Amino acid sequence: MDLGIIAGAVEQGLVYGVMALGVYLTFRALNFPDLTVDGSFPLGGAVAATLIVGGYSPILATVAAAGAGILAGFATGLLHTRLKISGLLAGILSMTALYSINLRIMGRANVPLLREQTVLTLLEDLGIPAGWAPLLLFLLVSVALKLGLDWFLRTEVGLALRATGDNEQMIRSAGVDTDAMKLLGLGLSNGLVALSGALVAQYQGFTDIGMGIGMIIAGLASVIMGEVLIRSRRVFWATLSALVGSLLYRFLVFVALRLGFAPTDLKLVTAVLVVVALAAPGFQASVRGRIGAGRGRMKAKGGVVGART
Amino acid sequence: MLELKGVRKVFTSGDGSEKEAIRRIDLTLSAGEFVTVIGSNGAGKSTLLGAIAGTFPVDSGSIFLDGRDITNWPEYRRAALIGRVFQNPAQGTAASMTIEENLAMALARGRRRGLRLAVGERERRLFRERLALLGLELENRLSDPVGLLSGGQRQALALLMATIAQPKLLLLDEHTAALDPKTAVKIQELTERIVADGRLTVLMVTHNLAQALHCGTRTIMMHEGEIVLDVKGEERAGMTVDDLLEAFARTRGEQLLDDDLLLSEDLPLVERGAPLA
Numbered sequence: 001m002d003l004g005i006i007a008g009a010v011e012q013g014l015v016y017g018v019m020a021l022g023v024y025l026t027f028r029a030l031n032f033p034d035l036t037v038d039g040s041f042p043l044g045g046a047v048a049a050t051l052i053v054g055g056y057s058p059i060l061a062t063v064a065a066a067g068a069g070i071l072a073g074f075a076t077g078l079l080h081t082r083l084k085i086s087g088l089l090a091g092i093l094s095m096t097a098l099y100s101i102n103l104r105i106m107g108r109a110n111v112p113l114l115r116e117q118t119v120l121t122l123l124e125d126l127g128i129p130a131g132w133a134p135l136l137l138f139l140l141v142s143v144a145l146k147l148g149l150d151w152f153l154r155t156e157v158g159l160a161l162r163a164t165g166d167n168e169q170m171i172r173s174a175g176v177d178t179d180a181m182k183l184l185g186l187g188l189s190n191g192l193v194a195l196s197g198a199l200v201a202q203y204q205g206f207t208d209i210g211m212g213i214g215m216i217i218a219g220l221a222s223v224i225m226g227e228v229l230i231r232s233r234r235v236f237w238a239t240l241s242a243l244v245g246s247l248l249y250r251f252l253v254f255v256a257l258r259l260g261f262a263p264t265d266l267k268l269v270t271a272v273l274v275v276v277a278l279a280a281p282g283f284q285a286s287v288r289g290r291i292g293a294g295r296g297r298m299k300a301k302g303g304v305v306g307a308r309t
Numbered sequence: 310m311l312e313l314k315g316v317r318k319v320f321t322s323g324d325g326s327e328k329e330a331i332r333r334i335d336l337t338l339s340a341g342e343f344v345t346v347i348g349s350n351g352a353g354k355s356t357l358l359g360a361i362a363g364t365f366p367v368d369s370g371s372i373f374l375d376g377r378d379i380t381n382w383p384e385y386r387r388a389a390l391i392g393r394v395f396q397n398p399a400q401g402t403a404a405s406m407t408i409e410e411n412l413a414m415a416l417a418r419g420r421r422r423g424l425r426l427a428v429g430e431r432e433r434r435l436f437r438e439r440l441a442l443l444g445l446e447l448e449n450r451l452s453d454p455v456g457l458l459s460g461g462q463r464q465a466l467a468l469l470m471a472t473i474a475q476p477k478l479l480l481l482d483e484h485t486a487a488l489d490p491k492t493a494v495k496i497q498e499l500t501e502r503i504v505a506d507g508r509l510t511v512l513m514v515t516h517n518l519a520q521a522l523h524c525g526t527r528t529i530m531m532h533e534g535e536i537v538l539d540v541k542g543e544e545r546a547g548m549t550v551d552d553l554l555e556a557f558a559r560t561r562g563e564q565l566l567d568d569d570l571l572l573s574e575d576l577p578l579v580e581r582g583a584p585l586a
Binding site for chain 1: 362383384385386388389391392393395399400401402403404405406410413414415417418419422423424425426427428454470471
């Protein structure tokens with residue numbers, strides 16, 4: 001395996017890592033299984049590519065893509081909090097609707113970005129060698145967003161958001177509108193996902209209507225594999241583990257391709273990977289140990305707690 | 310301070326049948342009153358607390374707190390004025406978050422939350438000081454996840470969280486019932502100290518009749534969704550558990566079965582007839 005392939009895996013791991021940060025925010029911090037991701041990821045690509053082709057600055061196009069992702073997250077959040085649709089179904093509804101919306105934005109199923117200005121060509125114009133631009137940009141962006149997320153999750157609002165995922169009753173009785181927290185979390189998460197989609201589109205040189213299929217499972221695989229490597233649930237380590245998991249996942253994808261799997265087999269490989277990770281006894285125990293740290297523990301202590309409800 | 314006028318709540322169960330959990334409740338609490346609430350299972354005690362906290366909307370009547378009509382306020386908005394401790398210690402704290410983070414969330418009660426780091430040195434000092442008062446040595450474990458604490462420690466923390474921002478009203482819903490007897494006594498002592506120090510207005514549901522008479526300034530008894538007994542002052546000071554049972558039987562005009570009210574499993578030790586004032 002030559003260095004170029006490894007560099008490619010690292011670049012992809014970092015750029016998709018931004019998406020994994022978003023998945024961590026909903027699945028773990030907010031405890032909300034949000035499937036909007038499969039729609040908001042290509043939404044980011046669609047918005048960015050369309051604006052770039054339309055002559056707008058790639059930076060503006062990328063920021064607009066993140067904004068579109070935030071709106072998509074709000075849509076799912078409103079379906080869930082206002083119309084009381086279950087979280088899973090709300091995400092599926094958004095994802096399905098976004099397929100049509102993305103096609104409308106793009107006007108066709110594939111928009112090439114070859115010979116267009118992208119955030120990467122902007123870096124090259126600054127004198128950074130073409131081979132290094134993606135690595136540098138994605139490293140900067142993913143680490144900056146990770147640190148930003150760490151900071152946010154330690155602010156007053158961030159604590160309220162995490163508590164919404166941990167114990168809704170508790171944080172409501174401390175005066176927090178948990179519906180607003182879910183909206184905020186879903187918005188931020190899908191903003192990150194769409195930003196990742198916008199960067200991926202510029203990196204690979206095109207955006208495609210199908211580029212979001214299975215994205216949520218890839219994100220979940222990253223988050224879960226990261227948790228196996230880094231056990232601490234403290235925010236700093238948890239967000240780091242999402243990034244590390246994404247790197248590991250992309251590396252495994254390269255290995256799978258080298259082993260002779262066709263690119264079209266990768267979704268199956270990913271799904272199997274997630275199933276194995278979830279079913280592995282050691283992993284299950286570690287998840288129970290962490291998530292059940294409070295409730296399970298006290299039940300074990302003589303079953304006093306929760307005996308009366 | 311707190312005023313309920315004709316508050317009524319009907320629950321509809323899955324098969325469509327209706328149960329009137331509380332009916333036309335009128336209740337006024339003045340500032341600083343510590344009211345204990347007793348009654349058999351299904352009497353409407355927890356529904357009463359839920360109606361005040363805003364866990365569900367009431368079907369009729371109105372609720373005033375601190376001069377404001379809060380009848381139509383959502384739960385999270387009422388929480389600016391109301392601190393609450395639940396029966397299950399797991400319900401009042403966030404297990405995956407640290408002690409200082411839990412306290413910081415409680416400290417922000419009634420304030421607008423912003424993008425300020427929630428825990429700074431100033432907060433830590435305050436938390437250490439308050440935790441030290443609990444006597445559980447939690448003041449040196451600020452960054453431990455709450456999930457590592459015992460049930461009693463978590464309930465003590467929940468109590469501190471409910472009171473740290475000086476609520477207008479404190480609701481305690483059998484908050485010692487899920488604890489072992491020794492821990493329950495300890496939490497009860499803590500409760501009384503915190504309430505006295507903060508001069509809080511309190512509504513406390515308990516299964517323990519002796520405790521209901523022993524602590525607080527006023528006792529109300531509920532039965533089938535109504536308040537059937539309301540005693541305070543000298544009348545209450547001279548009361549025994551037997552008097553309570555008799556009063557209950559008299560009001561309802563029916564003989565009360567001891568086990569209906571008394572022999573719930575968390576209360577095997579009431580000394581019948583002993584003076585409790």
